[in-house]
Amino acid sequence: MSARIGAATSGVRVAGLTVRHRRTVALDAVELDLDTGVHGLLGPNGAGKTSLIRVLATVAPPTEGRIELLGLDISAHQERTEVRRRLGYLPQEFGYYPGFTVREFVSYVAWLKEMPAHSVPRAVERAVERVGLAGRLDAKVKTLSGGMARRVGIAQALVNEPDLLLLDEPTAGLDPEQRVEFRALLRELGATSTVIVSTHLVEDVAVACGQVTLIDSGRVAYRGTTASLTELGGTADPTASGAGSPADSPQTSSPSSPIERGYTAALRAHRDAVTRGKQ
Amino acid sequence: MRPSDSPDHPSPARHPHGVNPLISELRRGVGPWSALAIALTMGATLVVTADDLDGWQSSWRSVSEVLQPLGLLIGGPMSSAAGCWHGGRERRNRMGELRASGARTPIRQLLLAATPSALWPAVGYLVAAVGALLACSPYAGWGSPFFSVIVVNACALASLGVVGYVIGQLVTWRLLAPVLAGVVFLCLVVPAYVGPEPHWLNPAYQYTPRWDAPLWWYAPASIAWTGGLGTAVFLAYAARRRAIALIPLIVACLAAALLTGDDRPWRLDPNAARLICDDGTPQVCVTAVDQQLLPQVSYALSGVNARLSGIPHAPRRWVDDPGRLQAEDARLPSPEFHSLRGRLREPEEYANWAVGQLFQECWSTHGDGASRLRAGWITRGLVQWLAPSVIFGQGAPWPEAKGYVARLDAKTPAEQRSYLVDYLASTSTDICDPAEVPVP
Structure with a gap:
């Protein structure tokens, strides 16, 4: 048995996680410790959110560092397999077999996750019901709208009632009403599982996430509760134009809500600290 | 999340046992279409060639003789192209991430995904083969079909499908499937008709089993040859320990050695x-x-x-x-x-x-001397008189031969018989001496 990073047997424990893509450092010695609940992962484009999610989903290997998911060290083959059985993952670029029906596709993913065959039919129907596609169970995925296909992606991630759920931009393509319902679903899932949601949409984090982690240039820029990030926004200068560029600010170039201001303030504080550290 | 607006609400009773992923794989994608294409193309070719001079419906042997090259030269390129296209679907559909996060081992995932590429071309071929056998059955007469040869062909198509699947997984190029089909066709057709025969290692080789039958080990060895190669390619790509691919490769090589050895795999029955x-x-x-x-x-x-x-x-x-x-x-x-x-x-x-063959020694009108020419025309006239052909003299007027036919017709039965005695006596040595051939 490999040594544990911490004593916990659930959630995510990451120590010194570094990911390099050739000469680019995507993640730089990231430390994370996430337990049951819904965790928002925020950051500008190219900050390293997707790299982190992919490593946690066990689809990309870390360059350095230790990762323990659900109490298991994923560097070991058997333990990685066990984690994958208990993992739900919605990639940023969700792919599917267009000729499959929703039922067939989600059943296929259940097979990939080595779910017991007898439990699959009910699990598939439940997962599809939870994303509001019960009426489309036997429709081919290629006949669904973009938002519906995204919901199929969420359903496949939920089918094994995962202990660790990784969602990369899950609300992309969902209409406002679906997003509201999805946030409620996230809160429900976070009661028993560790849910990590990578998103550009700060409102999603504000409403659905209890904890938030802000990543910038491959480093953890901020960690705290959603409430504390919102508070940070409340004390920040509402006229601040963000951390340098419009792309740094979620959704708009002019932060308006407290959490958006908090996001911007946290990012700016981190960058100031980094700049001071270099000097 | 709210239910989507749709009238077709699910009926749990429709799928009480769920959907088997293998069934989903088999039902969706290019697999069934490849089977249909192979079956229809083979069927159409069989229909078109049914009235050819050597019609394949004449005997079980003639249908076997046709099914082998036809199945491989039509089905082989289609099978590999369909497998190649199917193999590239993870890339096209961006399913790599999701599959990589699955708990199933890559080899099990690939085994399931490659199954349609192996199975459907074989099914398409078998459908066409069964159709051909049924069409042949009223006329075939003696004997029975060479079922083992049909299985050998189906296995070769399955292997080509798997190899195509692996190539499709490895190579990113949209035109790869049709190009691969062309390459496979050339790889099958060129060795089948070039070089010393027989080509037992080429599954498309057309062997004419006039009175031969395959030995018991022909089918297992051929299946080990083509199946071993396909399995080796698959394992070299999909297995965690790639060295395991050596096992089917060795089996394939042993089978190849057996097939090309001194013992012919087909013997006179x-x-x-x-x-x-x-x-x-x-x-x-x-x-x-x-x-x-x-x-x-x-x-x-x-x-x-x-x-x-x-x-x-x-x-x-x-x-x-x-x-x-x-x-x-x-x-x-x-x-x-x-x-x-x-x-x-x-x-x-x-x-x-038949009569022409009987008198073939004196048939030729080429050679030296007037007597050779005369003997040739006499023989042609005699053959026409014995067994009249409606195409006699078509293309070439053959006036001399027609003249001899007229002379024979003009004789009385006794004279005709007497002439036949003389003619057969002159050719009884199987060596035509033109000078000895009597003039009617």
Whole structure:
């Protein structure tokens, strides 16, 4: 048995996680410790959110560092397999077999996750019901709208009632009403599982996430509760134009809500600290 | 999340046991279409060629002879192209991330994903093969189909599908599938018709099993050869320990050594080659594979036999097996090659062909001297008189031969018989001496 990073047997424990893509450092010695609940992962484009999610989903290997998911060290083959059985993952670029029906596709993913065959039919129907596609169970995925296909992606991630759920931009393509319902679903899932949601949409984090982690240039820029990030926004200068560029600010170039201001303030504080550290 | 607006609410009873991923894989994608394409293309080709001179419905052997190259030359490129296209679907559909996060081992995932590429082309071929066998069954007569050869062909197609799948996984190029189909076609067709025969390692090789039958180890060895190669390619790509691919590769090499060894995998089947004769004079003997045609052959030769009966040096038997001709036997053209769906196509032409073979030594009009030319025209006239052909003299007028036919027709039966005695006496040595050939 490999040594544990911490004593916990659930959630995510990451120590010194570094990911390099050739000469680019995507993640730089990231430390994370996430337990049951819904965790928002925020950051500008190219900050390293997707790299982190992919490593946690066990689809990309870390360059350095230790990762323990659900109490298991994923560097070991058997333990990685066990984690994958208990993992739900919605990639940023969700792919599917267009000729499959929703039922067939989600059943296929259940097979990939080595779910017991007898439990699959009910699990598939439940997962599809939870994303509001019960009426489309036997429709081919290629006949669904973009938002519906995204919901199929969420359903496949939920089918094994995962202990660790990784969602990369899950609300992309969902209409406002679906997003509201999805946030409620996230809160429900976070009661028993560790849910990590990578998103550009700060409102999603504000409403659905209890904890938030802000990543910038491959480093953890901020960690705290959603409430504390919102508070940070409340004390920040509402006229601040963000951390340098419009792309740094979620959704708009002019932060308006407290959490958006908090996001911007946290990012700016981190960058100031980094700049001071270099000097 | 709210239910989507749709009238077709789920009916849990429809799928009480869920959907098996293998069934989903088999039902969706290019697999069923590849089977349909192979079956239809093969079927269309069989229909178009059904009336050809060597119609494949004549015997179980002729249908086997056609199914092998047809299945591989049509099905092989299609199978590999379909497999290649199917293999590239993870990339096209961006499913790599999701599959990589699955708990199933890559080899199990790939095994499931590659199954349609192996199975459907084989199914398409088998459907066409069964159709061909059913179409042949009313006319085939003696014997039974070579089922083992059909299985060998299906296995070769399955292997090509798997190899195509692996190539599709490895290579990113949209035109790869059609290009691969072309390459596979060339790889099958060129070695099948180039170089010394037989090419037992080429699954598209057209072997004509006139009276041969495969030995018991032919099918297992061929399956080990093509299946071993396909499995080795698959394992080299999909297995965690790639060295395991050496096992099927070694099996394939051993099978190849067996197939190309001194022992031919097809041997003469004495049952198929045994002679079945009528009780006429001369006797007409065909091999067992053509025994259903014997009455028609006897009838076609009845006119000739009536004229040859009792004449010295006339053949004692007509025999369809040049390897077993005795001193007084005449070679009979293979009835199978002159028949269509259980019927002799043109009995008169068949008889003309048979008599032409009987007198072939003096048939030629090429050579030195007027006597050689004269003997050739006399022989052609005699053949036409014995077994008239409707195409006699077509293309070339042959006035000399026509003149000899007219002279023979003008003779009395006794004179005709006397002339036949003289002619057969002159050619009894099997060496044509033009000077000895009598003029009618």
